Amino acid sequence: xxxxxxxxxxxxxxxxSCLRMATKGSAVLLIEDAVYAATNGNAAAAKIQAAAADxxxxxxxxxxxxxxxxxxxxxxxxxxxxxxxxxLVAEHSNxxxxx
Amino acid sequence: xxxxDEMDDGSxxxxxxxxxxxxxxxxxxxxxxxxxxxxxTAAFDQDVSMVFTDDGVFQLMKGIDSKGIEVKDFxxxxxxxxxxxxxxxxxxxxxxxxxxxTEDDLIVDVTVLSVPEMANLMAExxxxxxx
Numbered sequence: 001x002x003x004x005x006x007x008x009x010x011x012x013x014x015x016x017s018c019l020r021m022a023t024k025g026s027a028v029l030l031i032e033d034a035v036y037a038a039t040n041g042n043a044a045a046a047k048i049q050a051a052a053a054d055x056x057x058x059x060x061x062x063x064x065x066x067x068x069x070x071x072x073x074x075x076x077x078x079x080x081x082x083x084x085x086x087x088l089v090a091e092h093s094n095x096x097x098x099x
Numbered sequence: 100x101x102x103x104d105e106m107d108d109g110s111x112x113x114x115x116x117x118x119x120x121x122x123x124x125x126x127x128x129x130x131x132x133x134x135x136x137x138x139x140t141a142a143f144d145q146d147v148s149m150v151f152t153d154d155g156v157f158q159l160m161k162g163i164d165s166k167g168i169e170v171k172d173f174x175x176x177x178x179x180x181x182x183x184x185x186x187x188x189x190x191x192x193x194x195x196x197x198x199x200x201t202e203d204d205l206i207v208d209v210t211v212l213s214v215p216e217m218a219n220l221m222a223e224x225x226x227x228x229x230x
Contacts, residue, residue: 008123008154010197033126036157041199062167066125068160068174072199 001026002092006099008033009044014098019047024054029080029088031060039064039072052076060085114225115146120155122230124174125165130158131173133230138176141183148220149180151209152191155230156198159190159205177207191217 003022009015015030015037022028028051030038037044038059048057061079064070073079080088089095118137122129140147151159158174165172180188188209195201195211202211212220221227 006126008126010154011122033123033154036123036154036198039199043197045199063125066163066165066168066170066172067123067157068162068164068204070164071162 002088002095003028004095004097005030005034006032006097009037009042009047015044016047018096018098019051019055022051022055025056027056027058027088027092029058029060029085030077031063031085033067035059035063035067035069038074038077039069040074041072045074048074049076058084058088113144113146115148115223116140117148117150117221117224117227119150119152119221119227119229120158121153123154123157124160124163125168125170129230130155131171134173134176136228136230137180137185138183141180141185147185148187148189148224149185150189150191150217150220152194152217154194154198156190156194156200156205159207159209160200161204161206163206174206180207189217189220 003018005015005018007014015034036042038048058078058080061081118133120133124130137149159177163172163174188207190209190211192211192213
């Protein structure tokens with residue numbers, strides 16, 4: 001399954017809920033304000049790094065760039081563009097958007 | 100701005116206004132709307148402070164490139180605030196720390212405050228408007 005999160009982990013519980021429910025081997029794509037969680041020094045970074053052991057973590061590049069965070073992405077997080085977003089949706093049999 | 104001066108009703112009352120910014124820049128419209136309200140307020144010659152806490156500190160990030168998401172980059176507007184006599188910009192130290200940021204990561208010169216200092220600043224305002 002592909003999980004998509006779009007809200008800041010400092011404001012909403014959606015990232016935490018997603019990481020709790022995501023099963024081993026699933027993919028998690030961070031978009032919009034959720035990308036901050038995948039940056040160095042963020043309070044949520046430890047959760048992302050721990051989750052990366054069992055899950056594939058992706059972050060949308062244009063959303064990182066629009067927030068001045070392109071150079072701060074955590075090791076182990078894969079940055080994708082819009083084409084990569086489409087590929088992720090196509091590769092997975094189902095997806096869940098954590099609104 | 101000179102037109103607004105002529106419309107002054109003569110009361111000459113200056114209040115302390117704080118604009119409290121707690122949202123990241125592009126995920127919602129709050130940051131841009133808040134900035135526009137601050138610029139309007141500047142025309143009324145009030146004592147304006149802008150405060151950035153929580154995800155609001157992300158509004159001031161250097162190196163924003165919003166072409167890829169096809170929205171306006173309004174981060175440069177913060178540098179123009181000085182020209183509108185809005186020079187009191189405050190940032191919460193704890194919010195920077197929780198995001199791995201320092202003052203050097205920000206696009207404008209700010210005063211970084213501790214939690215007690217921020218609390219005192221809020222307490223002395225006549226009006227606090229939150230975005």
